[in-house]
Amino acid sequence: MFKLASYFYFSSMKLFVLFPILLLVCMNSFSQHKKAYALFDSEGEEINYYEMLNMVSKADVILFGEQHNSAIAHWLQYELTKDLINQRDVKLGAEMFERDNQEVINSYLKGEINQKGLDTLARLWSNYKTDYAPLLNIAKTNQLEFIATNIPRQYANMVYKNSFSALDTLSNEELKWIAPLPIEFDPELPTYQNILTMMGDHGTPELVMAQAIKDATMAYSILENKVEQEMFIHYNGAYHSDYFEGILWYLKLKEPDLNYKVISTVTQKDISQLNEEHLNKADFIIVVDENVTTTY
Numbered sequence: 001m002f003k004l005a006s007y008f009y010f011s012s013m014k015l016f017v018l019f020p021i022l023l024l025v026c027m028n029s030f031s032q033h034k035k036a037y038a039l040f041d042s043e044g045e046e047i048n049y050y051e052m053l054n055m056v057s058k059a060d061v062i063l064f065g066e067q068h069n070s071a072i073a074h075w076l077q078y079e080l081t082k083d084l085i086n087q088r089d090v091k092l093g094a095e096m097f098e099r100d101n102q103e104v105i106n107s108y109l110k111g112e113i114n115q116k117g118l119d120t121l122a123r124l125w126s127n128y129k130t131d132y133a134p135l136l137n138i139a140k141t142n143q144l145e146f147i148a149t150n151i152p153r154q155y156a157n158m159v160y161k162n163s164f165s166a167l168d169t170l171s172n173e174e175l176k177w178i179a180p181l182p183i184e185f186d187p188e189l190p191t192y193q194n195i196l197t198m199m200g201d202h203g204t205p206e207l208v209m210a211q212a213i214k215d216a217t218m219a220y221s222i223l224e225n226k227v228e229q230e231m232f233i234h235y236n237g238a239y240h241s242d243y244f245e246g247i248l249w250y251l252k253l254k255e256p257d258l259n260y261k262v263i264s265t266v267t268q269k270d271i272s273q274l275n276e277e278h279l280n281k282a283d284f285i286i287v288v289d290e291n292v293t294t295t296y
Contacts, residue, residue, distance in 0.1 A: 035271060037072045037288045042281070044274040052263075052284050053080065057087055059231060060258040061222060063247055065238030065282060066265050069294040073265040073286060074131045077235055078138065085142055088231045092139050095218060095236040096125050096132050097148035099177045105148055109140050123153070130295050135235065149221035149234065151214055152177050160210035167213075178213070179220035184253060185212050191245045215240055219250030238264045242281050267292075 039047050056062055064080070066073040084090055097105060104121045107113045113121070115133075125132065139146040155178055158166040164183055167175070175181065186192070187208055195211060196203035218236065226232045240246040241262050248260055264282035267290045268275055278285055 035289070036292050037076075037286055038271045040274040040278075040285045040287060042279065042283055042285070044279055046273075047284070049076075049079075053083055056080070056261045056263075056284070057084065058259060059261040061226065061251065062231065062233045062261045062263065063241040064233060064235050064263045065241045066235060067267070067288075068125075068131070068237060069127065069296045070265050070267075070288055070292075071295050072288045072292060074134070074295065076286060078134050081135065081138055081233055084231065084233065085138075085144065089229065090231045090233060091145045091147065091225060091227075092135065093147035093149045093218075093222060093225065093232060093234045094132065094135065095150045095214070095234075095240060096128070097146075098123060098150045098152045099148050099217070099221060100152045102148045105136070105146055108136070109143075109146060111140075127296050132235075145225070147221055147225045149218040151179075151217040156210050156213055159213050160206050163206050163209055164213070177217075179216040179250075183213060183216050184250075185209065186249070189245050189249065191239065191243055211240075211246075215246040216250045219247045219254070222247075222251065223254055238266075238282075244282070 039049060039052055041047055062080075062084075064073075064077055066077065081090070081092065101122045104113070104118060108115075108118045108122075118124070136146055138144070155167065155170070155174070164181075164185070167178065167181060167183075170178075187205065192208045192211065195208050199207060218234070218240065222232055222234055234247070236247060241248050242264050244262055248262060251258070251260065261284070262282040263284045263286065264278075265286045265288065266275075266278050266281070267288045268278075269290050271287045271289050274285060274287060278287070
């Protein structure tokens with residue numbers, strides 16, 4: 001009997017000693033798994049998804065800047081939206097839908113037309129089915145409004161060719177699809193100046209104006225549709241909100257006191273830390289491994 005008790009005693013002691021070691025081994029093994037992405041705050045401190053979720057949950061407006069072909073960014077857009085609609089009254093909106101297509105989108109959300117009808121009647125991006133249909137459908141399922149925020153492309157093209165003055169030729173009916181004129185414009189904003197640098201000989205003042213008319217119209221669309229105590233989640237190319245400029249610059253011109261949060265997406269070879277060039281690009285930066293497959 002004494003031997004049996006001793007056996008169980010020493011066996012228990014072995015388990016007691018071995019358990020922390022086994023736990024450490026398991027945790028170490030888990031930490032060595034390859035990650036597809038990492039999250040950082042503006043100062044380069046790594047955070048987890050739930051920390052970001054908690055910090056954006058009180059925002060009035062979230063600008064979720066994506067790389068248009070990033071599968072990780074699109075997945076996180078969906079997941080963040082799904083989690084936030086369980087906490088707040090939410091309205092959605094996106095660069096990828098143009099303001100004159102709003103009635104068609106509304107008809108789809110109400111079930112008056114099906115996906116085939118939407119494909120026929122709306123100007124959808126080529127990656128709509130993989131990247132934006134899930135967002136529109138989460139609005140449909142949860143009976144949320146989804147706002148087409150962008151300027152119709154033909155008017156942005158007019159600005160690109162002939163500057164803001166081209167908009168003076170539009171009718172009142174056409175002007176309702178654009179932010180009210182005259183458009184306030186600061187060509188010295190660093191992100192606008194960088195467009196000229198990136199485009200080299202192809203960069204023109206009119207190209208920057210075309211970017212600005214998109215930013216101004218998206219900001220106008222957000223504020224036109226946002227109601228008090230409601231969160232507006234907006235999906236846009238990261239360049240439209242990076243460094244707290246673009247859309248946010250226009251939002252703050254009209255509503256400086258709202259609580260804004262900006263998310264950006266970048267790719268890096270090494271995602272263990274945030275590259276210096278991306279510091280202060282947004283409140284939260286999604287760093288995607290450059291080897292992750294893209295959607296196009």
